[in-house]
Amino acid sequence: MKKIKSLAALGAASLFVANPTWAAGTWAEARSDAMGGTGVASGSYGSGALINPALLAKAQEEDSFTVILPSVGAQITDKDNLQDQIDDISDKVDNYEDVIDSLTLQQIITNPTGSLNLLQGAAGDLAGELEDLRGKTAQAKAGAGISVSIPNNVLSLAFVTKAYAHGRVSSSIDQQDIDYLRGIENSDTVATGVAIDAATNGSDAITRNLNSTASGRAAIVSDYGVAMAKQFDLGGVPVSVGITPKLQKTWLYNYTTSIYTYNSDDWNSSRYRNDDTGFNVDAGFAADFGENWTVGLSGQNLISRDIDTKDIRITNGRTGETKSYKDTYQISPLVTAGAAWHNDLITLSADGDLTETKGFKSEEDSQFVGVGAEVRPLSWFAVRAGYRADVKGNDSNVFTGGVGFAPFNRVHIDLMGLYGEDETWGAGAQLSMTF
Incomplete structure (x- = not known):
């Protein structure tokens, strides 16, 4: 914007x-x-x-x-307040990536609850921003x-x-992005698998699944x-x-x-x-x-x-x-x-x-x-x-x-x-x- x-x-x-x-x-x-x-x-x-x-x-x-x-x-027409929305989603993306980059196998093993809570919270925040951003325009x-x-x-x-x-x-928000992030937020099993994948293969293992x-x-x-x-x-x-x-x-x-x-x-x-x-x-x-x-x-x-x-x-x-x-x-x-x-x-x-x-x-x-x-x-x-x-x-x-x-x-x-x-x-x- x-x-x-x-x-x-x-x-x-x-x-x-x-x-x-x-x-x-x-x-x-x-x-x-x-x-x-x-x-x-x-x-x-x-x-x-x-x-x-x-x-x-x-x-x-x-x-x-x-x-x-x-x-x-x-x-300027910005009925959806898209300028602030894009700023917000950028912050959420940065937070999500920071959480992913900080994950290690040792951390997941020694403190699984804390690691999952951080990941699930970041995924939920990002999914919420995507839902709110869907279909909005500014000109x-x-x-x-x-x-x-x-x-x-x-x-x-x-x-x-x-x-x-x-x-x-x-x-153009891909619904599968939201489903993927909500899956992490709502399932400890899914979040654990994602966390291990990220800790082993890096954040690309996560971001390649996001395509909005x-x-x-x-x-x-x-x-x-x-x-x-x-x-x-x-x-x-x-x-x-x-x-x-x-x-x-x-x-x-x-x-x-x-x-x-x-x-x-x-x-x-x-x-x-x-x-x-x-x-x-x-x-x-x-x-x-x-x-x-x-x-x-x-x-x-x-x-x-x-x-x-x-x-x-x-x-x-x-x-x-x-x-x-x-x-x-x-x-x-x-x-x-x-x-x-x-x-x-x-x-x-x-x-x-x-x-x-x-x-x-x-x-x-x-x-x-x-x-x-x-x-x-x-x-x-x-x-x-x-x-x-x-x-x-x-x-x-x-x-x-x-x-x-x-x-x-x-x-x-x-x-x-x-x-x-x-x-x-x-x-x-x-x-x-x-x-």
Whole structure:
């Protein structure tokens, strides 16, 4: 779980090092994230390169060169408290191995009761942890973005770099591990045989009978593109269209190993990591109806790409069978529609995904809807709130909120936070400047 959190942070931090939205889409933008993850119609022209490239063309005469440097966000769901569970099972494994390694034939003969009590207690503790850990998962998401937007009456441009990361840790508990450990705990005869075997042949005689695994999957996708947008007048209706061709690089992590030797430091090993580079494109549309209504449509990653993780093979010490662990990360079109009502004081927004949000094939798809509001009581201060839900019920529903500060209308600081079911929480921040 620690490494999942590190990978989530890496998805944001990687924009600032030699390598490489976290909410409902593939972007992080603190204002929109605070408003329930909406922004397809309600986003500003400066954030258009991250959310909907068509918004780039909606700059007003007073708007100027805008830089977002950066926007970052992260979200963690750990309803089963898996982080502490893994720490606990590591302690139990260490204790179990220490007991096994300390056994000697002389000790078993001279103090059989004491030796068996230690072994049976350690085996029972470890079996209890395995039972409690069975079926539990934890996941994290993160995103970051940098953009430089240049409004123009002929063709608005923006240079954009963004990254989003998604990670998940799960366990696969072998029932025979639990049965084996409970057998030691509950039978003096079995415990004596195991103790003699361990004292004679070493702890490998025990651990080869334990075959539960832990799997960590993570993906980091980074985009490098140039957004272009143009506004047209169609029957008196201002209509904007935009497109972002981009280079896309993906890093995949498939850390699958015995749960008894799980080490978060091994996540980044080349044995479990591979990468892929390709081309993709985002596109968008926005239209203004009267002074107060805007509707929008965005399409992210319009070119589908399926990328396989590395194939990790683990041999079952009990049966000698080798099992393959492999997954496929799906980059697929995500189309979102949005509408917004706005005046000088308030903005109300609603977005809904028309397609599913995909990830690893081993995971369930999601489809998000969100609503949000922004109130601007002062020219330099804004308060925001919203709600986002997964209509498929596979991701956590969350409440969002945040504030924005814009001293002198030159420097913009936006902060957001979220909290939802299944112990889900997150935060984000954004710094932007206009010149």
